Amino acid sequence: MEHGSYQDQSQATFTLTDEDHTLANSVRYILNQDPRVTFVGYSIPHPSDARVNIRVQTTGDPAREVLKDSCEDLMFLCKHVTNTFDQAVAEFKSRPKPESMNISP
Amino acid sequence: MVSEKKSEKIPVWDLPDIPKGELPPHIQLQRTRVSCTFDAPTHTENVLYSGAYAAMGVDNSLRLPEFRNNFKVEVVSLSEDDMEFDMIGIDASIANAFRRILIAELPTMAIEKVFIANNTSVVQDEVLAHRLGLVPLKVDPRHFNYMSEKDEPNEKNTIVFKLHARCEKGGPRIKVKSNELKWLPNGSEFKLSTEKSNPDSTSKPKTYTSFGCSQDSMPEFANNPIASKHGDIILAKLGPKQEIELEAHAVKGMGKTHAKWSPVATAWYRMLPEIVLLEEIVDEKAEELVKKCPVNVFDIEDIGKGRKRATVANPRSCTLCRECIRGDDWEKLVAVRRVKDHFIFTIESTGALPPEVLFTEAVKILEDKCERVISELS
Numbered sequence: 001m002e003h004g005s006y007q008d009q010s011q012a013t014f015t016l017t018d019e020d021h022t023l024a025n026s027v028r029y030i031l032n033q034d035p036r037v038t039f040v041g042y043s044i045p046h047p048s049d050a051r052v053n054i055r056v057q058t059t060g061d062p063a064r065e066v067l068k069d070s071c072e073d074l075m076f077l078c079k080h081v082t083n084t085f086d087q088a089v090a091e092f093k094s095r096p097k098p099e100s101m102n103i104s105p
Numbered sequence: 106m107v108s109e110k111k112s113e114k115i116p117v118w119d120l121p122d123i124p125k126g127e128l129p130p131h132i133q134l135q136r137t138r139v140s141c142t143f144d145a146p147t148h149t150e151n152v153l154y155s156g157a158y159a160a161m162g163v164d165n166s167l168r169l170p171e172f173r174n175n176f177k178v179e180v181v182s183l184s185e186d187d188m189e190f191d192m193i194g195i196d197a198s199i200a201n202a203f204r205r206i207l208i209a210e211l212p213t214m215a216i217e218k219v220f221i222a223n224n225t226s227v228v229q230d231e232v233l234a235h236r237l238g239l240v241p242l243k244v245d246p247r248h249f250n251y252m253s254e255k256d257e258p259n260e261k262n263t264i265v266f267k268l269h270a271r272c273e274k275g276g277p278r279i280k281v282k283s284n285e286l287k288w289l290p291n292g293s294e295f296k297l298s299t300e301k302s303n304p305d306s307t308s309k310p311k312t313y314t315s316f317g318c319s320q321d322s323m324p325e326f327a328n329n330p331i332a333s334k335h336g337d338i339i340l341a342k343l344g345p346k347q348e349i350e351l352e353a354h355a356v357k358g359m360g361k362t363h364a365k366w367s368p369v370a371t372a373w374y375r376m377l378p379e380i381v382l383l384e385e386i387v388d389e390k391a392e393e394l395v396k397k398c399p400v401n402v403f404d405i406e407d408i409g410k411g412r413k414r415a416t417v418a419n420p421r422s423c424t425l426c427r428e429c430i431r432g433d434d435w436e437k438l439v440a441v442r443r444v445k446d447h448f449i450f451t452i453e454s455t456g457a458l459p460p461e462v463l464f465t466e467a468v469k470i471l472e473d474k475c476e477r478v479i480s481e482l483s
């Protein structure tokens with residue numbers, strides 16, 4: 001859900017239901033690193049409500065698009081993490097194990 | 106009061122007038138390291154804003170190609186249930202998201218409903234049921250669906266175990282362990298109380314589950330029977346003539362509903378410690394320093410003529426006790442720091458899935474969350 005104004009799309013508050021710090025903090029990080037963003041922050045209005053509010057203010061681009069881009073960036077980042085991780089695990093598994101080395105005479 | 110050497114401060118008039126596109130060393134240090142000084146850790150925050158260093162001509166925004174080049178994973182150890190790896194070049198917010206997902210949002214199977222037919226042990230029904238719930242099950246949750254309120258328990262969302270233990274009169278007292286939980290691939294054997302016993306009827310009597318087929322006929326469980334991960338968890342102790350007979354139904358759930366569904370015993374990370382000797386430390390001082398550290402981070406090196414010099418041999422095992430910077434002027438000689446974007450990540454699986462699979466699943470869940478937001482916004 002988006003709360004903003006039609007006249008000025010560059011600032012809006014987004015309410016994400018069933019989300020918590022896990023997503024909100026990651027998105028906040030990505031948005032903060034986006035040069036188009038002048039302000040971003042999030043809050044959880046009440047701990048027993050399963051939702052977060054993310055406030056996004058930009059230099060002019062529609063906040064909705066900027067938020068969408070940040071999610072795409074985060075997805076890209078996740079994909080890269082998975083690939084790198086899988087590679088590292090495969091590499092570790094293919095490494096000879098110390099106990100499998102036959103050192104007995 | 107604070108020593109100058111820890112993070113070299115450059116007087117403002119010595120800074121270059123023209124931005125050189127890089128940060129002065131003391132700011133770079135603040136940006137990338139947590140300094141653990143004697144009184145408190147400082148510079149613990151991460152500078153996130155993309156324009157934070159614009160005045161110095163430094164772009165602090167996230168550039169994905171750069172992230173691609175810098176991000177590294179190194180596996181340190183990997184066994185059936187435990188894993189330790191280094192994740193380098195990522196922000197704490199993302200690392201923390203993975204940790205939170207591992208603990209609270211990865212599904213597993215756990216016993217949720219216990220039908221107690223008989224329990225004459227000293228363990229009360231509800232305590233016994235709670236103990237059963239916490240038993241880790243060795244089963245891949247990805248083969249199962251969630252069961253909602255309306256759903257009938259069937260072979261795709263429920264695993265049934267039975268437990269029947271009895272201590273004979275005159276015998277010694279016995280322990281009921283988790284290996285006595287016997288998997289019932291055909292579902293519940295307890296008849297619904299509404300069912301009339303009708304020996305002539307050809308149809309099977311209705312039980313507490315309605316399985317369409319036997320679970321052991323499914324390819325994923327055919328050679329891989331479902332059981333508790335550890336067979337030696339004590340559930341109750343029985344005295345002579347005491348008996349427990351029950352059926353336990355396991356369903357899929359998430360750690361945020363109840364910790365019994367958490368797939369990890371724990372998952373945590375710590376930042377890589379970095380110990381820097383700001384000055385050469387020799388002879389008695391060196392010996393003293395080596396003695397100060399309880400986990401032997403420092404070592405001594407011979408520099409000829411019987412002289413000794415302290416070196417940092419093993420920073421990774423530093424526990425940040427700050428003993429080495431306590432007292433006198435040690436803080437001027439040794440700097441204890443943490444690298445902000447280097448995480449030593451440890452995952453201890455409870456046994457449902459191997460730790461490396463847990464991590465990739467966790468990353469996938471974060472991806473799914475993003476996808477959900479994107480589709481909601483478009």
Ligand code: SF4
Binds near residue numbers: 400402423427
């Ligand atoms: S902080 Fe503690 S563990 Fe770390 S190097 Fe100093 S004395 Fe050793």
